[in-house]
Amino acid sequence: MSRSVTIDDVARAAGVSRQTVSNVVNSPQIVREATRERVQDAIRRLGYAPHASARRLRTRRSSTIGVHLNPYTGGISGVVLDRFVHALTERAGERGLRVMLYAARTPDEEIRRMADLSDGGDIDAVVLTDTFPGDPRAEWLIERGLPFVSFGRPWGADDLGAPAHHWVDVDGAAGTAQATRHALQAAGPRVAFLGWPRGSATGDDRERGWREAMGAVPGLVRLTSEEYVANARDAVAAALPQQSLDAIVCAGDSLAIGAHLAAVAAGRPSLPVIGFDNTPAAEALGLSSVEQLPEQVAAGTLDLLLGSGTSIVPRAAEPGRAHVLVTPRLVVR
Structure with a gap:
């Protein structure tokens, strides 16, 4: 059985003292950058893992x-x-x-x-x-x-x-901008946005990406729903008979699932609907979605x-x- 890598092993590999290695582990800000980088490189190469419980006792920190x-x-x-x-x-x-x-x-x-x-x-x-x-x-x-x-x-x-x-x-705006550009290219110019009521910082940011990708197109369709599948379904069901839509970009997957259910009920199961969060539910329904990583x-x-x-x-x-x-x-x- 191979022995564990010790602080002395790291010190020898980096050409520094044992105390310098300890300083890099516990108080890196007091070590010169070049030395710190050399020690950290040795730690990575050797796979050294400081004993967490001992370090907590020594530094009086919980880590x-x-x-x-x-x-x-x-x-x-x-x-x-x-x-x-x-x-x-x-x-x-x-x-x-x-x-x-x-x-x-x-x-x-x-x-x-x-x-x-x-x-x-x-x-x-x-x-x-x-x-x-x-x-x-x-x-x-x-x-x-x-x-x-x-x-x-x-x-x-x-x-x-x-x-x-x-x-x-x-970057929520970047995500909905990607989704909108894809919808414009794949489906057509009438891309609606289904978002939460205004005032949600995250939701407003995602709406901004849709608007920037749509550009100066007259008559943009912005639909609103609370974060519930049933509410989103009702909002889209009310809009579809009145609007000629090519696709819908949504602020979240719950909204996208509701929009998809409304499209299916309206006889438009192939209407492109794009969500945000890439949840297992969206994947199961075959809906495109923005992955937050x-x-x-x-x-x-x-x-x-x-x-x-x-x-x-x-x-x-x-x-x-x-x-x-x-x-x-x-x-x-």
Whole structure:
């Protein structure tokens, strides 16, 4: 049985002292960049994995990231977040970190929960989900000085030129623009958009991509539905007799499934309907959909939390280096 790689093995391979390797693992910001990169290269080549529990005792850190678990509401809308949490947990483990899920029904309750976990030493950082304009959770975390990254941009702020905090997001406008261009080429010029009621930051962003891809076409058809299959079915069923549509691009897969059911009932089962999220339900029905690539979101989240090291350290949100914007891809069926 081969022995495990030790910190001394890494030190010899990198040509540095044992303490330098320890510094790179636990406090990478104090090590010169060239030395740090040489040690990290040796760690990767040798497959060295620091003992997580020993490191937690030594640094008095939990090496744990807290993530909010959304209440179960049924339906299909939670699939993307589930995939993200799974990918985050898997990739965090590869970097010697853990993920702790916690539940809360409201932003205020979540703030109290984060305070309890932070004060008890249970978490060193947080990943926020479901961000919205004026999010009090982000404001509390900034004031508290607790490192965090949000899955969702800080809506309403200049999140590129003057970022309030680190964030990762999927470029929703790019996704619906891809879907719309495909529909225009494959089906025809009358491409409608089925979205949520205006005021949803994510939904408005996805609508923007459709509008930009459609260009200055008169008489754009914008349909509205809440995030329920039955509501979407009713909205499209009411519109089809009045509109001559070639395709429908939707803000989410729940809406796309409802639109497809309405098209089938209206005798137009081949009407192209494109969703967003690429859930198993959309795949089962043969609907094209925009894939958010949550695994890339998870990788970007950890890169922002850890930088080039393996420890969570507070870092300022610098313009151009405070975000990761993932470009989704259209899956055509």
